[in-house]
Amino acid sequence: MVKLTINKIPVSVEPGTSILEAARKVGITVPSLCYHKDLCIAGNCRVCLVEVKGERTLTASCAVPVYEGMEVFTNTLKVRNARKNVIELLLSEHRCDCLKCEKNGKCELQDLAQEYRVEEKSFIDLSIGKRIDRSSPAIEKDDSKCIRCQRCVRTCAELQDVSALTVARKGEHMFISTFMHKPLADVVCTNCGQCVNRCPTGALVERNYMEEVWEAIDDPKKHVVVQTAPAVRIALGEDLGYDPGERVTGKMVTALKRMGFDKVFDTDFTADLTIMEEGTELLTRLKQALVDKEKVALPMFTSCSPGWIKYIEHEFSNNLDNLSTCKSPQQMFGPLAKTYYAEKAGIDPKDIVCVSVMPCTAKKYEARRPEMKASGFRDVDIVLTTRELAKMIKQGGNDFRHMEEGEFDSLLGKSTGAAVIFGATGGVMEAALRTAYEIVTGHEVPFPNLNIMPVRGMEGVREASIKIEGCVDAWKFLEGVELKVAVAHGLANARKVMKQVAEGTSPYHFVEVMACPGGCLGGGGQPIPTDMETRKKRAMAIYEEDEHMEFRKSHENPEVKLIYDDFLEKPLGHKSHELLHTHYTKRMTK
Amino acid sequence: MSSTAELVQTIVGKHGTRREHLLPILQDLAKEQRYVTEDAMIEVARALDLSAAEVYGTASFYTFLEPVPTGEHVIRICKTITCYMKGKDEVIKAIEDHLRVKLGGTTTDGKFSFFAANCIGWCHEGPAMLIDDKVYTKLTPKKAIDAINEY
Ligand code: SF4
Ligand code: SF4
Ligand code: SF4
Ligand code: FES
Numbered sequence: 001m002v003k004l005t006i007n008k009i010p011v012s013v014e015p016g017t018s019i020l021e022a023a024r025k026v027g028i029t030v031p032s033l034c035y036h037k038d039l040c041i042a043g044n045c046r047v048c049l050v051e052v053k054g055e056r057t058l059t060a061s062c063a064v065p066v067y068e069g070m071e072v073f074t075n076t077l078k079v080r081n082a083r084k085n086v087i088e089l090l091l092s093e094h095r096c097d098c099l100k101c102e103k104n105g106k107c108e109l110q111d112l113a114q115e116y117r118v119e120e121k122s123f124i125d126l127s128i129g130k131r132i133d134r135s136s137p138a139i140e141k142d143d144s145k146c147i148r149c150q151r152c153v154r155t156c157a158e159l160q161d162v163s164a165l166t167v168a169r170k171g172e173h174m175f176i177s178t179f180m181h182k183p184l185a186d187v188v189c190t191n192c193g194q195c196v197n198r199c200p201t202g203a204l205v206e207r208n209y210m211e212e213v214w215e216a217i218d219d220p221k222k223h224v225v226v227q228t229a230p231a232v233r234i235a236l237g238e239d240l241g242y243d244p245g246e247r248v249t250g251k252m253v254t255a256l257k258r259m260g261f262d263k264v265f266d267t268d269f270t271a272d273l274t275i276m277e278e279g280t281e282l283l284t285r286l287k288q289a290l291v292d293k294e295k296v297a298l299p300m301f302t303s304c305s306p307g308w309i310k311y312i313e314h315e316f317s318n319n320l321d322n323l324s325t326c327k328s329p330q331q332m333f334g335p336l337a338k339t340y341y342a343e344k345a346g347i348d349p350k351d352i353v354c355v356s357v358m359p360c361t362a363k364k365y366e367a368r369r370p371e372m373k374a375s376g377f378r379d380v381d382i383v384l385t386t387r388e389l390a391k392m393i394k395q396g397g398n399d400f401r402h403m404e405e406g407e408f409d410s411l412l413g414k415s416t417g418a419a420v421i422f423g424a425t426g427g428v429m430e431a432a433l434r435t436a437y438e439i440v441t442g443h444e445v446p447f448p449n450l451n452i453m454p455v456r457g458m459e460g461v462r463e464a465s466i467k468i469e470g471c472v473d474a475w476k477f478l479e480g481v482e483l484k485v486a487v488a489h490g491l492a493n494a495r496k497v498m499k500q501v502a503e504g505t506s507p508y509h510f511v512e513v514m515a516c517p518g519g520c521l522g523g524g525g526q527p528i529p530t531d532m533e534t535r536k537k538r539a540m541a542i543y544e545e546d547e548h549m550e551f552r553k554s555h556e557n558p559e560v561k562l563i564y565d566d567f568l569e570k571p572l573g574h575k576s577h578e579l580l581h582t583h584y585t586k587r588m589t590k
Numbered sequence: 591m592s593s594t595a596e597l598v599q600t601i602v603g604k605h606g607t608r609r610e611h612l613l614p615i616l617q618d619l620a621k622e623q624r625y626v627t628e629d630a631m632i633e634v635a636r637a638l639d640l641s642a643a644e645v646y647g648t649a650s651f652y653t654f655l656e657p658v659p660t661g662e663h664v665i666r667i668c669k670t671i672t673c674y675m676k677g678k679d680e681v682i683k684a685i686e687d688h689l690r691v692k693l694g695g696t697t698t699d700g701k702f703s704f705f706a707a708n709c710i711g712w713c714h715e716g717p718a719m720l721i722d723d724k725v726y727t728k729l730t731p732k733k734a735i736d737a738i739n740e741y
Contacts, residue, residue, distance in 0.1 A: 157644075162641065163640070163641035163643055163644050164641065164643055165643060166641075166643040166644055166646060166647030167647050167651075168646065168647050168650040168651075169650045169651065170651050177643070177646070177647065177650075178643055179631075179641070179642040179643040179645075179646050180628055180631075180642075180646055180657065187642075187643065188641065188642075188643075589636070590632045590635045590636060590641065590642040
């Protein structure tokens with residue numbers, strides 16, 4: 001352990017700890033902009049300056065490790081003045097229009113300017129004019145708000161291994177660019193929004209569709225239904241004054257009803273449906289491979305994460321057959337709302353506006369894919385992120401904390417624990433195993449309390465194998481088969497698994513991939529900040545929610561049973577194919 | 591295979607496919623094609639298993655690899671302070687008038703591009719410029735135009 005003092009307070013930390021992290025350990029905050037817990041150190045913003053006794057100049061505390069006997073001062077006049085100058089310099093190149101900015105009130109630069117009482121531009125104004133890229137339906141990039149901290153570049157490279165963003169040119173002309181400065185929509189960006197979640201300013205934000213939703217609600221001719229994804233309920237609270245990991249499911253439902261949605265449904269319902277379809281698809285593929293000896297693409301990959309889908313379409317387009325043909329739960333919900341529900345409720349589907357609340361920016365893109373019109377209409381009309389919903393709840397003027405607990409509406413609102421865990425990495429796998437194992441053997445998965453621990457956790461790639469024993473007659477060919485599965489989250493980890501597949505060495509039958517670190521709970525549309533600590537707390541909340549559910553297996557969802565009896569007939573049936581399954585597109589590789 | 595792809599393959603074959611080979615590859619490409627083309631960057635990205643943006647980011651950092659189309663000959667005039675003090679602005683004006691192109695542009699016949707460069711190391715004999723690889727120093731408006739007329 002290394003011993004040092006910070007503002008005369010003795011501290012002892014592991015060797016290699018930075019001054020900034022050591023200070024945080026004893027409750028001293030040093031301001032930072034380019035630093036992010038998930039990313040490597042860049043040391044380029046200089047706002048974290050501190051004084052180290054014996055050093056001639058001030059030190060960037062995020063980039064310098066502690067040493068024995070170090071004496072650090074984080075709050076001297078010299079330090080404060082220097083930091084203020086740094087902030088002023090950043091602002092001199094910044095198009096300050098806070099009032100119109102998506103990040104107003106949630107901006108790390110603005111917070112610092114306020115803290116250091118930087119009230120106006122004290123240097124010459126070097127800000128560039130508006131330079132906004134709105135080519136993507138999911139993400140908006142505004143270079144005039146960028147402080148060039150490169151969190152986005154590091155995110156896209158380190159966490160996602162996509163590197164759609166780069167640092168282009170140099171010196172005063174340096175800017176964050178795509179390949180040849182092309183619009184985001186024309187490059188390999190997956191719309192995952194991980195960069196958005198880490199951008200300290202308004203330079204990268206989600207496309208905001210709040211007004212469209214208010215307008216639809218206000219239109220008496222429209223019947224506006226909303227679906228909420230599993231990972232929203234365990235994170236929404238963070239933007240409304242709760243601590244990470246607090247579940248606000250019931251209050252969220254009430255808030256949505258008060259906002260004026262005609263029906264509040266649950267994406268969990270279609271998550272369960274996904275399991276029915278995808279589980280059956282997996283078993284069918286296994287039968288084709290093992291019994292019929294057909295050539296069939298294995299491992300099968302999950303397809304609920306639209307960032308992952310766009311990624312594989314770009315980078316591994318020869319392996320599109322390995323993807324399950326199941327749409328994501330969001331896109332299963334849309335057409336069912338405009339067919340099944342419309343029919344039952346006696347509403348003309350053309351009057352239905354289908355809104356979804358997602359932890360994800362890529363879902364905004366997914367909803368606009370041209371093929372997503374299975375109902376004959378745009379299946380999902382408007383997609384909001386968790387952050388946008390929090391803003392709308394505040395706009396609605398309701399006291400969230402004291403709201404009573406509401407219940408989802410029926411027909412498309414019933415959920416199980418299996419659906420809830422879709423929000424965590426490994427959750428789709430666990431849900432699929434709970435159901436598939438039972439279909440095949442007639443009894444529950446052999447894990448205590450249904451908790452399949454080997455697929456849980458935050459390890460980048462996790463594997464598990466389950467020996468299938470005691471098969472019922474229809475599935476006898478699976479008797480004794482060792483089912484090998486893997487789970488990957490974050491596209492950098494997905495690439496590792498995909499490389500094996502491309503090289504023909506993948507040992508797995510079934511692989512779950514989520515584009516975002518931690519799965520949807522760490523999605524690009526989730527409250528900021530998201531880092532390992534928050535991801536772990538959100539995951540705990542998800543598994544807690546699962547344990548509290550009346551039903552914990554997708555095939556036990558009564559509304560799922562009902563929709564198969566009344567409408568879809570059977571998994572992979574004709575209607576399912578029409579409404580719930582999709583196809584994929586090869587895209588440019590670079 | 592396209593001719594760009596073949597060219598990239600030859601150059602990559604010469605240098606290797608590791609990340610540190612990117613720069614020499616780009617330099618050779620700029621030599622062969624006068625500037626680094628979009629297609630070439632994509633091919634390099636494929637060969638080195640990098641994203642196209644990373645290749646572009648690296649190329650765009652260096653004035654001499656700037657991925658913009660250039661004319662047959664590239665004039666680069668030093669834009670730094672010593673050359674400024676020794677009168678680079680008049681030289682620039684004269685060249686602009688002579689070539690009928692603004693600094694940063696390319697003549698309509700595609701013969702010359704006229705760029706500014708960071709210090710080229712001839713401060714003691716400024717103003718200085720390069721035409722392709724050849725250095726011209728102690729420039730006056732007339733000397734500069736004479737130099738251009740050599741091409
Ligand atoms: S990025 Fe921050 S400081 Fe800049 S305009 Fe937006 S809120 Fe204001
Ligand atoms: S876009 Fe945001 S994250 Fe990226 S460099 Fe600019 S300010 Fe930083
Ligand atoms: S949205 Fe995802 S893929 Fe696109 S630039 Fe941001 S981090 Fe990269
Ligand atoms: S936070 Fe230390 S240099 Fe940016």
